Amino acid sequence: MAEWLRTGIEGLDDILGGGLRKGSCTLLEGIPGTGKTTVGLGFLYSGAKEAGQPGIAITFEQFPEQMMEDAAQFGWDLQEMEQDGLMRVMCTSPDVFLDQLSEVGGVVDRLVREMDAQRILIDSASHLTQVSDDPRELRSLFYSMINGLKRAGLTTMVTKELESTEIAEIPFEEYLCDTVIRLDNRMVSDFRRRRFIEVVKSRGRAHRSGRHGFELTEEGPVVFPRYEPKPREASVSCPSARLSTGVSGLDQMLHGGLPAGSATLVAGSAGVGKTTLGLQFVAEGASQGEPGVYVTFEETPAKLICQAAAFGADFSRMQQEDLLTIMHRFPTAVRFEELLIEIRREIERLGARRFVFDGLTDLDMAFDTQNAVREAVHELVSMLDEYGVTSLVVTEVPELFGQTYVSSEHLSIIVDGIILMKYLELESEIQRAVSVLKMRGSGHDPGIWRYSIGDRGIDVIGRFEGAEGLMAGAARTTTIALSVRSFNEFDEHLNAELLERFSQIHPNVKPVSLNLPYNPDEALNTVQTALRAESTHLSVAPLCLYWTPEIVRSGGLREVDDLLPVTERDRHIPEVVEPAAIDSTLYAVPAIALCGTFLYRRDLLEKHGFEAPPATWDELIEQAAKIVADEDQELIGFQWPGYLYEGLTTSFLTNLWSNGGQVVDDEGHCRLDSDSAHEAVEFMRSLIHEYGLTPEHVTTYSRGLEPQVDFVEGRTVFLYMLPSVLQEINRPECPLQGRVGVAGPPHGPRGERGYSFLGGWHFGIPVNARAPGAAREFIRFMASSEVQKERAIRGGPLPTIKSLYRDPEVLAFNPHYPTVYELIRSGRKRHEIPNYLEVSRRIQHHLHPVLKGETSSREALDRLHAEVRELVET
Template sequence: MGDRLELLETGVPGLDEVLGGGIPAYSVSVVCGPPGSGKTTLCQQIVFNQAKRGRRGLYLTTLSEPALKMMRYQGRFSFFDPSLLGEAVIYADLGSVARERGLQGVVEAVMEHLKEVSPAVVAIDSFKALQDLSQSAAEFRRFTYELAVRLSTWECAAFLVGEYSPQDLEREPAFAIADGVIELSMEGTGMVRRRFLEVRKLRGLAPIPGKHAFEITPEGVVVYPRLRPPKEIEEGLSLEERIGTGIPDLDAMLGGGLAKGSWTLVAGPAGTGKTVLCLHFAKEGIERGEPVVFCSLQEGREQLIEVALGFGWDFEGAEREGRLKFLCKAPAELDPEPLASELISEVRSIGARRVVIDSITEIGASVGEESRLRDYLFGLFSALRREGATVMVTQEVPELFGVEIAAVGGISYLSDNVILLRYVEIQSRITRAITVLKARGSQHEKLLREFRITPKGLEVLEPFSEYSGVVSGIPTLVRGEEWEGLSAREGAVLRALRRAGEASAEELAERLSMPLSEVEGALAELASLGYILRFEKGGRVRYRAV
């Protein structure tokens, strides 16, 4: 067995995790990417972090940017410590040497600086700019090989920085001799350009594959390791442990509530009540001593507190007591990976057992590619489950009526439970409908029920048993053939009255989503035919089936 590989921790948040532990101590790595992608900031941050650990750093500039100008701009970052300059961090310019003595002079100058400084880390920025001094591709290839060999024998970690394109990775000699290749890129999503880091190559280590988002903050570069789905199928849900949604009738529809550790998709058009349902879920957790993180990408904290207060729920008090944490982000410039990192951090900070994300529609718009969104959400929900959280997310679907569920990236397929909210037109009246499309491992109710939003919150009503085709958006009143001589409307009223035991005309009209005048007409006919009895109770007229 060979010697264990010595690693240098870069100190860049998230980068060492991506690299697999750090940078090999005596390696040569290329840091490449287009102008403005963050190459110089990343390398200088590594150099200063090493200097703070007692390892000297040497930063060599070439033809692209003088050292003084570079220090002036990098000085705005918190990692830049002026007290380290000249002793722990040394800047030197190779530009004049390159112009006067050519590439061979550059090799000799680099060696002289190495002997003088004895650095643990050295960076040459920009290495690609030196290519303009070569007479041919063969000459630059010989120069690159010679410099790489000399750097590797000096026992320091070297970074060759350059504005290389993805096509250059296939043909430039620097990538063939390099031990590591770190590629920075920028991609546009809508009006926002997001930065990504990918380790294309790193000898002796197993870096996390794929693209990882990063930001340039006042502290410097912050890398967000890609959320990865688990390599193996995770343990199945424990159906013995159930948690409530805060709506008893919905819990009954789900077969006893939600399985602990599951994640539930609440889908529906705008305004159907998705957020209200999530507020119920959060309130139930608060009351049962299960801390909640409520992540909203549509509404602000104050608005959510106000809506909850309208139902009589003191969310602000729960927040003060540490039982509730809001995480609200504007969707316009949403960056999914930093959001996931912050969300998981908030869950850990209060030991959250319930998480709401309202809604994943905004996340889908930011991620772009369906496959990337699917991996992102699967990785996020798996991470939240490992933290012991049960998750409820919302998603807006474009159809106001009908059966299409435009679940972006196969989200409904990934979810444990799916609750669908819809608008329904009944007798020229718009009402709301709720159904459970999926409840993993449960014998859930298959009926479509009416629901309404009251001053106390969301209330689930009776099924639309008098109508067929409700989900399609074209409801049809079921005919009452079992009673001879009755119309479909009269049969529907009679069935509803039999289920209720007794009711007033107003109660039946609300239950059936039918105009009061039509219900009263049906009741009068049913009474004349002897199907129902009319009586007074508490000063009100009521009806009972015979």
């Protein structure tokens, strides 16, 4: 096994793959002033000092005394080492050396044995030309020399002068030596030189190829190995964590923050707030116990500390508590490889999770080519990725206005995300805009957002709406087309009037009535598709109460606390507000209240001797059967939603609850195997197939409004539906006006009273809404007390504001409101059933065949129970 010895020069052993093979010969080549002799002396000094290996320096030209003086600059006392027998610095002529080396018992041979020398430096091979100028003889002399040194058991470094950094012809010494190290000291700009080192060849051991940083420091030569990106092992887990940027609006744009471990380029014009964003990012991290490293070239730490203090971040304390390190370097003096090593050390020391590099533009000064900059950024990003650090890399774009070229070095491919910050001229004002151009593997808002910089730092205010050409520098205002659900099923004319009124107040917004399916199940698909899109025209998302909680939990909606502050919420029916809130944060504004209402033909009941509407199922059957049988006209006894949609579920749940049953009990167990459930289904089935009081076509309606039409046109005695039908009946032109009563649903033999279901609609603003500002105004308008009252008075949907149910003006048109209000307040909350949307689908799927007479209620319930139990109990 070959024995390896370390050169002892910081960083050099790393790029050599561990060190030099014992007894090998290393060529140190370079133009004058590159540090060849110093590296060679460092090799001897470290060997003697660290490994106790005596060494000999042979100089053909430089005087030993001069060499010792030079070495003393690095704190190397070679004279002391000579006295200790660990070092000899000798000068002689090349021919004498070669001759003495080859002679047994010669000076060299004797010295090696006397000192037990292990290492030797020959400075330099170029002087062998004094012995011969014949290339073949020179090669032979050199070959003989290194063999002589190997035979003596010495590990050798031989220096060689190069005439130019660009080598036209490979020197023969490179072929003969085991290792070749090339040193360089080249101009990297018009004014600055920089040293580099490269292991060109390393026989028998893998080395780190390419140029690395090299410096002659006060402690001697130091190599700064370039970071070598390592291939990462495939990971089965994809990190889903997000890190807040410290700017809530930007987090919103990023759908929760920067993906953990990502690198994001922050590009922007001078003074636009890039540094402020970087400061807020590390400040936010520190406040959450996530240490950060901030590298700055332009701003001094003192300035950054003051800047951060302006928005309340105490950077001095953070530094003391090891939550932050600010590394300041002068761009002209920075050596990137060295900086990278220092960054790495700080990340390890702090256990940093966040990093800001401010900025790339300054880094241009440290490199001679743009390719080198690109490579450097790649190394930086790869290193940060290795540590799982989330980073912002700041770069300046030259354009103050207009079209912006984010990066000419194709850096956008290297980073995961790009945030562009820029100035805009809009409405005779300089405004600031931020947009997320890219965020790899993550959704983000594609909009352009307005932001300002104030006492709290960056404040992202909202999307630019009603403006075009912002990024091209030719901004102009446009009309915002706002898609809204206007509940035309209640009153198309009234809705059109309200939309027009809104447009008059907000002339730059044009609300467009959205053709949303009446069936809430289908509406749910429309809303979910919109929320999944990168951006959506559905800026005002209509949410049906029973699926509002699921949409709210999905995180696809913006907070709307400002539209309905906590202090004003108790003006609304609390059961309608609750589904739109998580804790005390509101994500949708209640717009309409709904509940299941049992309508009866008061005139017919009185005519046939019934003083009150049916309180039980039996009474219902009795009253309906008698009226249908006794009336001359052809009447339907009882209609209710029975076709494949949410209405079927609400019909079943109403009967289940009204018969003392539950889907899930208080312990979380499925109770669809109960007698209450079986009787509820049997009741529904028997109404169709035994009593003939409910037509079979309730199971096949296509639009859902057919029972309502039948009732309004006087063909039905009892109807269980949404209260919207009352708006039709209460109209002066309706023949049934004043002839219809409202009650709670009848109850079954195991129930004590009938229970309706709670419903309603909310307005939410999707995170990806294109016009969230306009949407906010629209919701504010439509959910306002004034509009809700006007709608109620004019036959619109039920309000969500409690006081309107007692308002005399409203009651004059809606005398049934007190009863409906009680039904709403006592209505059962189907959305609280675990996994409700799926449970509802299973109920429809299994009970619809029962209502169609295709299967027995027992058989269907058994299957339904098994499936729902799986859904709610696991």
